[in-house]
Amino acid sequence: MADVAARVGVSRALVSLVFRDEPGASNQTRERVFQAAAELGYRPDSAARVLARNHSRVLGVTLTVRNPFHADLVERIYPVAEQLGYDILISATAPSRDERKSVEALMGHRCEALVLLGPDTEDAALAELGGRIPIVVVGRRIPEAGVDTVHTAEAKGVRQAMDHLAELGHRSILHIDGGNAPGAKERRGAYRAAMRKHGLSEHARVLRGDHTEESGARAARLLLAEQAELPTAILASNDRCAMGLLDALRRAGVEVPGQVSVVGYDDSHVAHFSHIDLTTVHQDSDRMAEYAVRALVNRIADPNQQPQELVLDAKLIVRGTTAPPRNQ
Amino acid sequence: MADVAARVGVSRALVSLVFRDEPGASNQTRERVFQAAAELGYRPDSAARVLARNHSRVLGVTLTVRNPFHADLVERIYPVAEQLGYDILISATAPSRDERKSVEALMGHRCEALVLLGPDTEDAALAELGGRIPIVVVGRRIPEAGVDTVHTAEAKGVRQAMDHLAELGHRSILHIDGGNAPGAKERRGAYRAAMRKHGLSEHARVLRGDHTEESGARAARLLLAEQAELPTAILASNDRCAMGLLDALRRAGVEVPGQVSVVGYDDSHVAHFSHIDLTTVHQDSDRMAEYAVRALVNRIADPNQQPQELVLDAKLIVRGTTAPPRNQ
DNA sequence: GCGCTCTACTAGCGCGCTCTAGTTGCGGTA
DNA sequence: TACCGCAACTAGAGCGCGCTAGTAGAGCGC
The missing domain is CATH 3.40.50.2300 (Response regulator)
Incomplete structure (x- = not known):
């Protein structure tokens, strides 16, 4: 960053402004900063960013790597998070790697909040986790755990x-x-x-x-x-x-x-x-994903709001595997 | 960390030593540090760690979230990386999110090296990427790209x-x-x-x-x-x-x-x-995963070694979908 | 000419940690 | 006694950024 600043002939602070897309720099300077950054192969270091801001703008997602429905959700989580200015980190759960480990890893990487896709952790532990960091539980009802949830009716x-x-x-x-x-x-x-x-x-x-x-x-x-x-x-x-x-x-x-x-x-x-x-x-995996991300972003903004439970409508889709019963 | 140090009555540096499991602290002190950390709910912040060390001990993995073979690989990558002292960050590729974006995200999070599972980026771009950061390409042959690869015969x-x-x-x-x-x-x-x-x-x-x-x-x-x-x-x-x-x-x-x-x-x-x-x-997804991780770890240790291509044996598994041809 | 506002920019601290270069105290040895 | 080596510990710089508080200078009205 210092190199970029030196090359353009401005201060580091200005380069910082430009990369954060904040007002306070002329268009001409912005141009030159981006130019110099490209030439030097500079990219902002998110670790340092995270350290300096006090929030990381990163959301963590735990999923079961083999579950196609989770894949559907993840595909939608990415664009929604991006639109809200958040980055996504994924940690997979597998037979060899339990959910607790995934969660620990994500917290260690400074995720500000977590999306838990179909977690199998028990209710009490989820409630406790929810006390430490904003979480949203997707696809499961958790009565009175005091955490945001979204699931189907x-x-x-x-x-x-x-x-x-x-x-x-x-x-x-x-x-x-x-x-x-x-x-x-x-x-x-x-x-x-x-x-x-x-x-x-x-x-x-x-x-x-x-x-x-x-x-x-x-x-x-x-x-x-x-x-x-x-x-x-x-x-x-x-x-x-x-x-x-x-x-x-x-x-x-x-x-x-x-x-x-x-x-x-x-x-x-x-x-x-x-x-x-x-x-x-x-x-509705799209709405589930969207709601999950938005719920976290809202909770980050105001940690004390009442936990919400969103129940999405379910809808039978009739395709080819059902027909009148055979003659018995 | 300062709080923990204060509580135990030692310096921050000592607490750091204890958490990194390095020699230089008495067993008794270690005990007390862990004790105090538990009481205060302290956990080391990996962003700060990454910043202070000059390597992050994090490997990035790009995968296609819908591909079950990638799921198999990931399940093995986790334990191997853990054993070698590395953490794993996953970034998914999907129709709405191309490989370049995944790679950018992982690099932004300071991954020291990347495992690319079945990448569809073209050879030249991979070669260029390989020049900026150690990568290993899994499941694809890349002649003369100068990057480590592992694939089946x-x-x-x-x-x-x-x-x-x-x-x-x-x-x-x-x-x-x-x-x-x-x-x-x-x-x-x-x-x-x-x-x-x-x-x-x-x-x-x-x-x-x-x-x-x-x-x-x-x-x-x-x-x-x-x-x-x-x-x-x-x-x-x-x-x-x-x-x-x-x-x-x-x-x-x-x-x-x-x-x-x-x-x-x-x-x-x-x-x-x-x-x-x-x-x-x-x-052999297990060996592919193991080799991929080890190749990266070796290359991090010595960036100038010759790129290696590991070709794993392929083996037909005869199950129930093959039989002699129908009578024509 | 003065004071005012506004744009464009800068200095420098601090985020939570690691790491180098130390210091201290104690037992052993010539 | 003087010296050494070692275990146990510490001070403080620095990692790459964001942010607060500031400055310089241009434009404007009176």
């Missing part, structure tokens, strides 16, 4: 899916649940309620699962091994689960939707693909 | 796949290529060479594609629309392409491998799933 989405299946004439509808994963409890409850509402309680059945492809495939294997009649419709815990289920069923020669209808949850980009064409509950 | 992998198909009796083998994507050119060349070697040049056919599911599905639609006989085997550009191809074929009622055999490339985790069970060319 799980129950509504499930209800729509169940209404759709019931209207098609399905009675034997099974649910593969998401275990302890974010949103799973709500979806499970809504499934049971919908079965009751449609007078199908006797057909209600929940298989334990999670949010991975493997859990869908496992459920399929289990059902096929039972030698009993397959349900005519299956509500999967999410799209990944539905994907696993779909392929396992098809490999076993079970036609979808001819013999079994399948509904997913998330409407992640994989569901759109013409060759998957999954009926699923749409979560 | 593409030709060998393709050759094995082709030998396998030929041995099964396939003659009409089609290739959906990866367009300009990393490794695509080599795979395409190897496909042609293998067809020649097996005396099948007249059957050789390459469809233009890329490394996405959609390109596989598109190719399937195109083939099905042609009304001509389908090839008996298809070599996809990578696993994602194979996934798209597989599902599109199955949805059209084409049995895999009964009517058409399919081979992927990458052996990303999706290929393992029991319900996908894809015959594919294994790339």
Whole structure:
């Protein structure tokens, strides 16, 4: 920076002004500063910036690197953050690297606030974390944790899916649940309620699962091994689960939707693909991402505001994996 | 830090020593420092650290957020880097965010070196980037760019796949290529060479594609629309392409491998799933990740060493999507 | 001529840490 | 006793910026 200043023949402070795009420098000088910077290959050092300002203008994001819905969210988080003048740092969670570590890393890099995508940390720990640094939890409800959250109206989405299946004439509808994963409890409850509402309680059945492809495939294997009649419709815990289920069923020669209808949850980009064409509950990933970023920016500006819970509308997208039940 | 020092009754420098785990402090003092730090909720600020040291001990990684093979690599990069005392920062590439931007962001955050996973930046630009900061290119060959690279012996992998198909009796083998994507050119060349070697040049056919599911599905639609006989085997550009191809074929009622055999490339985790069970060319993602990180660490230590190209062995993994050809 | 405002610019401290070049005190050795 | 070496510790500069408080000079009205 000093080199740039020297080259242009001004002070460091002026160069600083120019790079921060603040008033106080003539257009001509700005030009010359940028010119000199380009020639010298100068770029502002964000570590020093962070140190000198007292806020870093960096938001951290934790995600599960294998989750396509997280990928959808991240793709939208970047432009929104950029527009608001924030930079994004990503830290991945994986089997070998738990969420706490990701969070620590991001905090160490001076993130001012964190977006947690579908965190599996327990409520109490999240509340405690929220006390230390602004966080927004995406895709999971956290009652009374005192942190901002954004998630879909799980129950509504499930209800729509169940209404759709019931209207098609399905009675034997099974649910593969998401275990302890974010949103799973709500979806499970809504499934049971919908079965009751449609007078199908006797057909209600929940298989334990999670949010991975493997859990869908496992459920399929289990059902096929039972030698009993397959349900005519299956509500999967999410799209990944539905994907696993779909392929396992098809490999076993079970036609979808001819013999079994399948509904997913998330409407992640994989569901759109013409060759998957999954009926699923749409979560508005764009709005979730936008809200998450804005919530953090607002909270940074005013840390004492009441924590907000944004519940986005869910909407069933009917595609090719659902049809009237087979003749039994 | 000053607070911690004051609380223990020592200088800041000593606290610094303790946190860097350097010799020069008694065990008793270390204890007391950690104790005080815990009580005060102190954590070292990495921005300041980076500024004061002249190296940051941070490596940057660029990846395509939707690519499962990249996910595999990242999962291994974390522990290796940690073991060597480096921290990882991830920057995602997406349609809305090109590679240059990711690289800029990482450099701005003082990464000492970058791992580029399957970069699509052109060779010359990579060479130039390599002149400014140590980089290692993963999954792509860059002849004479003067940067470290690690990739699979593409030709060998393709050759094995082709030998396998030929041995099964396939003659009409089609290739959906990866367009300009990393490794695509080599795979395409190897496909042609293998067809020649097996005396099948007249059957050789390459469809233009890329490394996405959609390109596989598109190719399937195109083939099905042609009304001509389908090839008996298809070599996809990578696993994602194979996934798209597989599902599109199955949805059209084409049995895999009964009517058409399919081979992927990458052996990303999706290929393992029991319900996908894809015959594919294994790339050793663990070794790739390890080598990439070590190469950077070595180059940071000695920037002038000769650039290295590590070519990892490729190995065909025969699973369930290949079988002898249908009777024609 | 004076004082005023406004634009364009500058000096220099401080952000939280690392690192070099020390100092202090103590036990061992000739 | 004098000296050395070593463990344990400290003072203070400096990393690259942002920011506050300031100055110099041009333009203007009276």
